[in-house]
Amino acid sequence: xxxxxxxxxxxxxGKNGFLALRGVDLLITSEEFxxxxxxxxxxxxxxxxxxxxxxxxTSGQVLLEGNDLSQLSRDELARVRNEKIGFxxxxxxxxxxxxxxxxxxxxxxxxxxxxxxxxxxxxxxxxKMEMTDxxxxxxxxxxxxxxxxVAIARAxxxxxxxxxxxxxxxxxDSRMTxxxxxxxxxxxxxxxxxxxxxxxxxxxxxxxxxxxxxxxxIEEDRSGID
Amino acid sequence: MELTDMITTAIGALxxxxxxxxxxxxxxxxGVAAVVGIIGIINGATTKVREQIAGxxxxxxxxxxxxxxxxxxxxMAQLRSGKLADSLQAAPDVSWVVPLAADRGDVIxxxxxxxxxxxxxxxxxxxxxxxxxxATGRFIHQLDDKRTVAVLGSDIAKELFDETNPVGxxxxxxxxxxxxxxxxxxxxxxxxxxxxxxxxxQIYVPISTVQWYSGSRSFxxxxxxxSSVDVVSQAAxxxxxxxxxxxxxxxxxxxxxxxxGPPSPSEAxxxxxxxxxxxxxxxxxxSIKTMMLxxxxxxxxxxxxxxxxxxxxxxxxxxxxxxxxGIRMAVGARPRDVRSxxxxxxxxxxxxxxxxxxxxxxxxxxxxxWFGGWPFVISFIPALLAFTFSLVLGLVFGLYPALRxxxxxxxxxLRYE
Numbered sequence: 001x002x003x004x005x006x007x008x009x010x011x012x013x014g015k016n017g018f019l020a021l022r023g024v025d026l027l028i029t030s031e032e033f034x035x036x037x038x039x040x041x042x043x044x045x046x047x048x049x050x051x052x053x054x055x056x057x058t059s060g061q062v063l064l065e066g067n068d069l070s071q072l073s074r075d076e077l078a079r080v081r082n083e084k085i086g087f088x089x090x091x092x093x094x095x096x097x098x099x100x101x102x103x104x105x106x107x108x109x110x111x112x113x114x115x116x117x118x119x120x121x122x123x124x125x126x127x128k129m130e131m132t133d134x135x136x137x138x139x140x141x142x143x144x145x146x147x148x149x150v151a152i153a154r155a156x157x158x159x160x161x162x163x164x165x166x167x168x169x170x171x172x173d174s175r176m177t178x179x180x181x182x183x184x185x186x187x188x189x190x191x192x193x194x195x196x197x198x199x200x201x202x203x204x205x206x207x208x209x210x211x212x213x214x215x216x217x218i219e220e221d222r223s224g225i226d
Numbered sequence: 227m228e229l230t231d232m233i234t235t236a237i238g239a240l241x242x243x244x245x246x247x248x249x250x251x252x253x254x255x256x257g258v259a260a261v262v263g264i265i266g267i268i269n270g271a272t273t274k275v276r277e278q279i280a281g282x283x284x285x286x287x288x289x290x291x292x293x294x295x296x297x298x299x300x301x302m303a304q305l306r307s308g309k310l311a312d313s314l315q316a317a318p319d320v321s322w323v324v325p326l327a328a329d330r331g332d333v334i335x336x337x338x339x340x341x342x343x344x345x346x347x348x349x350x351x352x353x354x355x356x357x358x359x360x361a362t363g364r365f366i367h368q369l370d371d372k373r374t375v376a377v378l379g380s381d382i383a384k385e386l387f388d389e390t391n392p393v394g395x396x397x398x399x400x401x402x403x404x405x406x407x408x409x410x411x412x413x414x415x416x417x418x419x420x421x422x423x424x425x426x427x428q429i430y431v432p433i434s435t436v437q438w439y440s441g442s443r444s445f446x447x448x449x450x451x452x453s454s455v456d457v458v459s460q461a462a463x464x465x466x467x468x469x470x471x472x473x474x475x476x477x478x479x480x481x482x483x484x485x486x487g488p489p490s491p492s493e494a495x496x497x498x499x500x501x502x503x504x505x506x507x508x509x510x511x512x513s514i515k516t517m518m519l520x521x522x523x524x525x526x527x528x529x530x531x532x533x534x535x536x537x538x539x540x541x542x543x544x545x546x547x548x549x550x551x552g553i554r555m556a557v558g559a560r561p562r563d564v565r566s567x568x569x570x571x572x573x574x575x576x577x578x579x580x581x582x583x584x585x586x587x588x589x590x591x592x593x594x595x596w597f598g599g600w601p602f603v604i605s606f607i608p609a610l611l612a613f614t615f616s617l618v619l620g621l622v623f624g625l626y627p628a629l630r631x632x633x634x635x636x637x638x639x640l641r642y643e
Binding site: 049054055074075078079081082083087089093094095096097098106107109110111112115154158 | 238553
């Protein structure tokens with residue numbers, strides 16, 4: 001599914017570049033449930049952004065279903081994000097001016113799906129997240145847990161094989177965290193590949209595989225239940 | 227992303243920031259209103275200036291014919307009988323042609339003598355000038371053929387008779403080596419100077435009378451009036467064509483002249499002259515051009531200011547909506563989708579501003595015409611211009627902010643506070 005070969009990423013900061021990733025090799029196969037953990041600044045978010053086609057790596061190869069993302073243009077990367085990847089963020093990242101349904105529809109707008117089909121597909125995903133009754137609400141009227149469920153609905157609307165989540169429970173209380181994690185587990189069981197970046201033990205423990213980052217490199221890669 | 231989605235999204239974004247949208251629309255409204263208003267006002271004012279300049283005799287064309295009497299008997303007969311005026315009047319851009327015969331004379335009044343111009347004319351003469359008519363009595367009539375009747379210009383009437391009404395009185399004029407008593411039949415309304423002629427300072431008499439007394443047999447001088455100020459040059463060349471046919475330029479007689487030698491200047495000269503008031507015409511065109519330049523400059527500046535206003539507000543908008551752009555990119559918006567979205571917003575603002583500006587411009591034109599006293603003409607060129615202008619404005623000034631938005635890095639945009 002995903003293969004990273006000698007991936008580095010340097011951010012230009014003033015005169016000296018900041019080396020966020022220093023040669024990462026990683027293979028994530030289909031239908032895996034992986035947690036990426038590590039202290040802040042270890043490069044775990046950068047790694048997720050590169051897997052998610054949000055960033056080009058500075059060097060190395062990123063293969064998503066065999067296609068090298070590092071060779072794609074910005075427009076092509078956008079298409080990959082649109083069709084193959086669902087993103088969930090810590091801060092939900094819903095459009096404040098739009099209602100719940102419009103937010104869930106958004107990826108379909110860029111996929112060029114006709115309006116009527118969009119409505120139906122978005123409603124289906126909202127139903128799955130048990131948010132149908134909130135479809136016409138403004139996003140500002142939602143609680144944290146509700147916002148994250150809308151965000152997951154949006155991530156699912158294009159039916160991507162790969163779900164990426166960057167600290168998805170960072171802004172939620174423990175009860176909501178349990179609920180959201182249950183959803184990720186359910187989505188994984190449907191056959192989706194899930195990669196979650198987190199620094200919470202209880203979240204990371206739900207994953208079958210754990211990749212621990214430190215100083216831009218993979219420190220430990222634990223598979224199976226420990 | 228489909229066009230309808232783009233427009234819906236843009237309208238949504240514009241409605242979400244009503245004050246900002248209103249301000250940017252206002253910038254365009256003022257710019258476009260200035261352009262439309264200025265064009266309207268120039269059109270109106272030009273019409274007025276045109277009318278005023280027409281009063282200066284810009285439409286008159288002076289024709290003099292001095293043919294070689296041996297060349298063309300038929301044309302000479304036309305010239306003698308005054309029929310040439312009829313053929314010249316047949317020119318499509320000529321509305322009136324009147325033959326003239328001017329002579330100097332002395333008016334004898336109470337033992338004093340005063341030099342005057344006697345202008346022999348036909349009854350159509352007043353038609354050559356706007357606002358030239360008899361204030362008292364009448365002008366020369368068709369039935370006045372060879373009669374000794376006279377119509378006075380307003381200044382000369384005042385000079386000779388003060389405020390009293392001279393109609394019906396006799397005027398003794400010493401001219402053509404004899405004394406002739408003219409019956410005054412009318413006084414003209416004041417009209418002023420037309421070219422080098424002072425219409426108020428002349429005594430008008432039938433042209434046949436002048437010819438009879440002077441013994442001159444040809445109608446060799448004419449004034450024609452073009453049907454509008456724009457066709458003076460055409461009218462002049464039409465007249466030249468007619469004259470060229472009637473009075474061909476004498477050919478050089480090659481048998482008499484040196485073989486192959488060039489024609490001498492006197493032989494090559496055309497036997498007629500057609501003159502228009504080129505200087506006045508040039509001054510008129512120049513003043514219109516200056517007006518266009520100044521007002522066009524003002525309009526361009528106001529459009530530019532409107533455009534910069536849009537760009538400024540859009541740049542603020544891009545910065546403020548950085549996170550929104552990041553979200554859109556994260557779910558699959560391509561850089562060009564983002565670019566199109568901001569361009570669509572700019573174009574919508576400009577088109578809305580353009581339409582409102584057009585309305586405001588027309589109101590300004592109407593107010594201008596009301597104060598300036600010129601006709602209010604609605605033309606559709608400004609409408610088309612306003613539409614095109616605002617479209618171009620939106621595209622040009624929206625492009626930079628749109629490109630900036632499209633160049634944003636999705637991750638950094640998402641992190642933006």
